[in-house]
Amino acid sequence: MATTQTPPGAGDAGAGAAPGAGPFPQAGPAAAGLPLAGGGSVAGARSMRRMARAITANRKATVGTALLVLFIFIAAFPGLIAPYDPQAEIFPRSKGPSAAHWLGTTSFGQDMFSQVIWGARPVLLIAFGVGLLATIVAMLIGVAAAYLGGAADGTLNVITDVLLVIPLFPLLIIIGSYLHGAGTAVMIAVIAATGWSYTARQLRAQALSLRNRDFLNAAKVRGERPLYIICVEIIPTMTSLLVAAFLTNALYAVLFSSSLQFIGLGDPSVTSWGTMLYWAENNEAFQTGLPLWIIVPGLCIVLLGAAFALLNYAFDEIGNPALRPARSIRRGRAQRAR
């Protein structure tokens, strides 16, 4: 990685250097710059404020956070927003949008708007569930492989590679068809169990690059146990990559689970966006003049996926200033001209 030019006085040479010069990779007099993984501090009030400032400063982060917060709110309190029970088939069938039914009704007589609102919860549960579970598994396997090295590394690598090579979606279809209608929990388990390999590779690569850093040798030399070193010394320095892994896994969970539900391998009695698509497709929604039945859940899936993707990019930019758009220079000049 190229060394970004460290502004003098804001990097290593100033004792009174302003905090928040942290994101800049440091450069010693004789060494190339080494990117600081997870340049922020461990959670605390100070880092919360810094995070808030980083989010508002970066457009991608603002949009992504806003979308995510909106969906979380919808998923957490659907009863506050949805007017009716989503499963109730009591309304007139196949009606277009009206004052009583903002999106209209399905061909079974259910209120579409309520369905969309209640459908958010399973999707978000799957997203966060898989995000967390897959990331934890990837972290344990990746970091352990990097730190232990030798035969342990070799074995774990083989397992990771096998899973990487197998095309995930066909695998999920096969597993899904054995399970006959996978509910939320099963979906989480299945997607997490097959999808951890990609991020495990990334985490292992970063852990490998950290392995010979002197601060790990310093921990060893002061007498720390290997488990302590892995958990307390290595993993916190990888926070930015772990967050990125979480967001990646969450994004793919949303897409894969919705796809599985769309082709009918999900549990059709659960109201979620994917199953809405399934029913809409089966009832030929476009042809029967109910386009919103397909468009709205599809749009929601897209927006949620976009939220995760935007946050992923935003984290990259916050962590590595070299990726930030050059726009900020002109803005800076305009500010100074005032």
Place this chain on the structure above:
Amino acid sequence: MPGDSSPLGSAAPASGTVLEVRDLSVEYLLERGTVLAVDQVSFDLSAGEFLGIVGESGCGKSTLLFAIAQLLVPPAEVTGGSVIFKGRNMVGLTDRELSAVRWRDLSVVMQSAMNALNPVKSIGAQYFDAMRAHGVASKGEIAERSSEVLKMVGIDPVHLKSYPHQLSGGMRQRAMIAMALLFTPDLVIMDEPTSALDVVAQRSLMVQIKELQEQLGFAIIFVTHDMSLVSHFSDRLMVMYGGLVAEFGATRQVFDNPLHPYSIGLLEAFPSIRGPRVPLTGIPGSPPNLANIPPGCRFAPRCPKVMARCEVEPPELYQMDGTLVRCFLHDGGGRADD
């Protein structure tokens, strides 16, 4: 460039001034404010002259170098002054216009060859790329010139097929210097090229550089934090501190009779291997924070000879027996006019 006898340039040294830097200022435009890395630096460089620029980390010497070579990337920007190289002002030229000058008339040797050399290409392939990019079409000519420059730096031309990681540190630096000399430029800029090397390799490289300079007649700007390294090789020496020129004069004069308290402190920070063993103190304190420049002389907080005047009024560059010095102790000679 038109006027050259051959695309590879001529070995006969031109006479006159090769580089005129006038009031060059560089700022880093950060969200937190601007950092003034280089503050109105001016100097002239004659053909075939060896100029050494010394200072601690954070004094702006590397930034100055990049500014002269027009290699600054945002958030760093030239905010004032001019760099007139062979009659043309380099500041504000487009990349296209610069590429006519780059490498043919002006080349750069970086601090670490492992950063500057492409690790997946052999040395010969990189020389080939460089020469092709500047219009040398014939493969035979390229091969001949590549062997020639390698022999000039004392490397067996068989290493054209080697990859950078196969060469030792000293050889890599020599290969970098050879690459910089492909077109026999008029000015070679070197950013601490020996700092990653051991004492014996360092000395050998310095002697080699000096020999090449005498042979080919190019001017050198050599940046380092190690003053003693350039003491025997440079014609003139510039000491930088906090983005400003602190002292500037003939090398021998600066060493034998340093005027600025910072230069005195720097010279005394070198333990000697000959002569009596004396306790040294170095220079206590640390360089100023350039995001928040204090009024008065920037060296005042650390200066052993500080006066009341130094803390309120910033000193100008004064003349003293042919040396320029930025210190009120020597303001009797009058201001330097440039």
Place this chain on the structure above:
Amino acid sequence: MTEPLLRTEGLTKHFKIGRATSRRTLHAVDDVSLAIGEREIVALAGESGSGKSTVARLLAKLYQPTAGEIYFQGKPLSAVRGRRAVLRYRGDAPMVFQDPFASINPVFRVSHGVMRCLKLHRPDLSPEQRRNEAERVFTAVGLTPASEVLQRFPHELSGGQRQRVGFAQALALRPKLILADEPVSMLDVSIRIGLLNVMATLRDTQGVSILYITHDIASARYVADRLIIMYAGHIAETGPTEEVLSRPRHPYTQLLLSAVPDPRAPLAVGAETDRGEPPRVIDPTPGCRFRWRCPLAIDECHHVTPPLRELLPQHSAGGRRDAGVPVRRRGSSRPGTAPRAAARGWAPRRRLPVIRSWT
């Protein structure tokens, strides 16, 4: 003579290189016997590839020796097993690392390392006492005000300050010996003096011995009591600092001295053909490892590895020939004997030096 604080005997470390099936070994350290006493700073100097860092890591128990033994306070290190004993040794001989930007975990405040050291090695202290102790060691290395600096993050400190944190962490263990692996090499020259003074103060006021590993002879002279010069895994010369530097015996020491830039002395232009190419010692054949660069090499240097001989009390050198001083014949001599015979102090015949040309 009293047992020195630390003593090594024939310390050797080889690394296997290449693929799993290759049988090539890199001889990083070969047959190194050195001693460090109480309250002294010993400098271990050499180029990169000389094995000095490997020696430090062997002494810090980061590597296991291939052969030879390390004695700490008279007891062999190989007998130090089990968590309690190893922890005690680590508390007696901590290490300070070279890179101030990589040797502190960037995620935690700088107090983290010191507090962990205290927690692991001095569990008898209460949290309050630990806090006080942390402030004491920070003040001892010149990081004041200690309570304020302890709260900072590593990126808020300069390189020199971070190295002081490294020394403070070592000091918190109340060590007998600090292994300092090139602690000032990555710092600006004007900051180095400050840290070297800290090291000297630690020796004088805290009674700590320091093994100072460096490639900079001038700084070794400034701070060290004794000097060991290493080349290609062997010890080339060792003795009191002033003695070795004023009258160097080994040609490599002479080469190192001539290469140090000294602004006060005029440039000594000699045969500038030595490039400073350090050797990679892979599967070496017997013979002096400096022979390719030595201006005084004779035929014998290619066949017999010279032993470390004591030339003056405390001053030993490993070269076959003393620079400029012809070696006298001692008794009968047989050319081409095995290295073991050479170790008994066999002296070569008197011959004219053969000047080898090398590029």
